[in-house]
Amino acid sequence: MEIIRRIYTPLWKAWFVFNFALIFLLCFPFMYVFLQKRKWFKYVFALKRVCSWWICFSSFIYLKKYWRTDRQKIPQPAVIIANHASYLDIVVSYLFLPHYFVFMGKGELAKIPLFGLLFKEMNITVNRKSTTDAHRALMKAGEEIERGNSVYIFPEGTIADEGILKNFKNGAFKLAIDKQVPIVPVTYINNWRILQNGGFFKSLGCPGIARIIIHEPVITRGMTDENLVPLRQQLYDLTQQTLEEFKRK
Numbered sequence: 001m002e003i004i005r006r007i008y009t010p011l012w013k014a015w016f017v018f019n020f021a022l023i024f025l026l027c028f029p030f031m032y033v034f035l036q037k038r039k040w041f042k043y044v045f046a047l048k049r050v051c052s053w054w055i056c057f058s059s060f061i062y063l064k065k066y067w068r069t070d071r072q073k074i075p076q077p078a079v080i081i082a083n084h085a086s087y088l089d090i091v092v093s094y095l096f097l098p099h100y101f102v103f104m105g106k107g108e109l110a111k112i113p114l115f116g117l118l119f120k121e122m123n124i125t126v127n128r129k130s131t132t133d134a135h136r137a138l139m140k141a142g143e144e145i146e147r148g149n150s151v152y153i154f155p156e157g158t159i160a161d162e163g164i165l166k167n168f169k170n171g172a173f174k175l176a177i178d179k180q181v182p183i184v185p186v187t188y189i190n191n192w193r194i195l196q197n198g199g200f201f202k203s204l205g206c207p208g209i210a211r212i213i214i215h216e217p218v219i220t221r222g223m224t225d226e227n228l229v230p231l232r233q234q235l236y237d238l239t240q241q242t243l244e245e246f247k248r249k
Helices: 002-034 038-058 088-093 107-111 115-122 131-146 171-179 225-247
Strands: 061-067 079-082 101-106 124-126 150-153 183-188 208-214
Touching: 002 038, 002 115, 038 061, 038 088, 038 115, 061 088, 079 171, 088 101, 088 183, 088 208, 101 115, 101 131, 124 131, 131 150, 131 171, 150 171, 171 183, 171 225, 183 225, 208 225
Parallel strands: 061 208, 079 150, 079 183, 101 124, 101 150
Antiparallel strands: 183 208
16 A cells, blocks of 8 residues: 555656646746736736636645635635645635735745746745844735735744644734734645645645635734734634544544
8 A cells, every 4th residue: 555655646746746837837928917017916816716726626636615704704804824734725725715815925935936926026925034024024914904905824934744733923913913904714624635745755645625614703903912922822722623623523
């Protein structure tokens, strides 16, 4: 069985990468044109949805969404937070949230050829080792919220191993409190089992059903910096409890 997995996993991953590259290269010229004006960014966002749909469909990845709130009442703008254990998290994010949003991601993403151009133009990059750069990124995130756009942040700050939740950093919660906007918590249950971070031949990779929980928004209106740590802990506990809940099923 282990021999079969070692052969099958890299083959499937190669197929996944091929489909990612294919749809991205087909859409890139149109995306590049629409990047020339901010008012056209919504068209780039729509094309990203198309890319995400194709990547999942062609790789036999299906989404099962558990809405614990009314899908039609997801607030905009908001700070969206989610646990982060797979690069698949970014792909599927475009397939269930109803509104335009921008990601806050690590600066290394901007260095990827072609993809990096799109990411840094539409999203917010941050050097996790620089407090100055982190402050700059939060300022830019605040400007996006003032434009009416939601900001999507992985509060762990990096990809966790084997779905094990890491500590949350303060940035997402500080942003939500400062701008007095709701937080929309999302939990990715098993993306890491479908596309695990790590070595191409050693880590997991296979078709499957990606299970996603969209929680009730948390209102921050009236909160101050004194509420930051309790708020962060509340949402960490919610994510951890949700992961444990589905682990038992």
